[in-house]
Amino acid sequence: MKKALITLFFLIQIGLIFYQLNNETKFFNWAMYHTRIHYTATVTINGVELNDQEFLKRYKISKTGVEGRALKHLTRKMTQREIIYGDSSKVFIELNYIENTHKKDTWKWEN
């Protein structure tokens, strides 16, 4: 039984390596994150834009900054909060970013 559990412990880790290979967030798969994203986020709640302090308080991240992991981490921090804790407010998120050496891009989300 103990042997089986120990084997399972290591097999799960190996399984996660391959399972998360195509997943941008790469949780629990020992991958060092390979992207650096310079971003600026704009969020409006019922048409009113959040300032720097309000943004930080709501999402626990800076309105402008660098994400050293992956774009998905950045977007998840905002969308998951809205999905889990969101009320009837109309939320619109716009993220302008540059990923590694690529050109500028924009990501948008609304509930």
Add this chain to the structure above:
Amino acid sequence: MGKLKIQNIYKQSNDNFLFFGKLIVLSIYASAAVTKLGYTELPLLSFFENHLNDTVSFNIWQFLFLMSSIFVFLNRKPKLFLFINGVLIVLALLMNELIYSNNLFFAGCLLITFSISSKSFNFVPIQLSILYFGAFIDKFYYEHWRNGDFMTTFFENNPNQLVENLKPFIDAHSLIMTMTYSTLIIEFLLAIFILIPKTRMLGLILGLCFHFSTIFLMHSFFGIFIATIVISYYSIVKTSINFNEELSISKFINNISSLFKSYNTKKEIWYKFELDNATYKNYKAVILSMLLNPFTAIFLTLFFSLELYIYFTMAILFVLIIILILIINNKFRLQSKTI
């Protein structure tokens, strides 16, 4: 005359995993990483959503981790509580993705690995091999790593003097691609070397050189990762020293005071260090007894975890590389040298 008796560090292996587990727990507390754990702010597992108040979950988690750590340090069913501590760390990461970090995940897995390892089987090489294999395969699979995008962006944003100095001699693209592919090759070799007993020591040297160069080039402490890596490497080196038994403050103070007393006697041999049949004397004995002392390991763990001076961190890693090279070349002839 001061005297410290320790057995051969090559032939036998002792179950020091409890001691190394204590070092990991110490590192988690010293680095203050523990203060972020236990919240259910943005859970990765939907089970934690709205089930527990954030403050309540934090207090429960902190209490459980603290109690479990106390039992580990009091040697009360320590392996069981090391395991619980490891599981609690992984659980904390599942409870809040805002604090997710591979460093903490590694610390949690290492605690579990130490708890299941014993004199008869050391699982740490398997854990390390999985870590390096995961890092290798992900980079190998990821196009933006292979084409040098990551390295290019990194050094554009964080210029390194060595890289800048090399630019007149080697074009930037070649330099970036050399670093990109050497990382891939080294991580792959580490995954293999550490797994095979015959190449394990070589793997440790390669690993220390690799981590030394990443700290140097990226100018980053990498959180508690370096502390946990050095601890895991140390746990692979076979030793018959029982660090847990040597971990006694009164014993440590007695050793120090007897050392000073005997040093002041001005005798020809004022300190001895025994290792099976080999005996070292005076300064060499002092250096060896310091190197193989659990309190040195504690000091280094605290130093790495507190992230105080990056150049000292690099200097210590460099010294560790030299020591390993000396050991592998039998310059530390711990068995045959006698007086």
